[in-house]
Amino acid sequence: MSGKIDPVKKMAELLKSGATMLAETCPVKGCNLPLFKLPSGEIVCPVHGKVYMVKTEEEALEVKEKLSLRSVLDKLENKVLLILDDLSNNTIPQTSELIEWLEVLERIRRIKKLISEK
Ligand SMILES: [Zn+2]
Missing domain, CATH: 1.10.287 (Helix Hairpins)
Structure with a gap:
């Protein structure tokens, strides 16, 4: 595999693997993709991988x-x-x-x- 990750494809893969889509979006500037919670409890962005989950502003x-x-x-x-x-x-x-x-x-x-x- 080369080049950039296709976020749509990756999101579909995440959903197929049992991840759930969250209301929160990726904290990386300019990303804004929805975050996914994996069955293991990890929170990931389709493009940036594991992200910090924050509770307060x-x-x-x-x-x-x-x-x-x-x-x-x-x-x-x-x-x-x-x-x-x-x-x-x-x-x-x-x-x-x-x-x-x-x-x-x-x-x-x-x-x-x-x-x-x-
Ligand atoms: Zn991201």
Whole structure:
């Protein structure tokens, strides 16, 4: 199988496997697909797989913040990796500059670890 998941096909599969469709929608930004409860009790989005199930608005907000924070950190991490690549390929890196970027990278990874641990 290659490419994107067909949500309609996936939803049909979920229903066939005994999952029930919920009134809640996927918390991933721009997704909005209905969530499904598997016979095992797990809550899944047809596209994003397992999702956090939240009970209150406050909790929902917290999860959304965490998810968007993580995607920002992912972008930062990629950016820093690109900069590091650039530094070692195209120019003779200044050691101090290199160390600074490595520290930034290290910090990003530490924050990502912290937010995924809860
Ligand atoms: Zn989704």
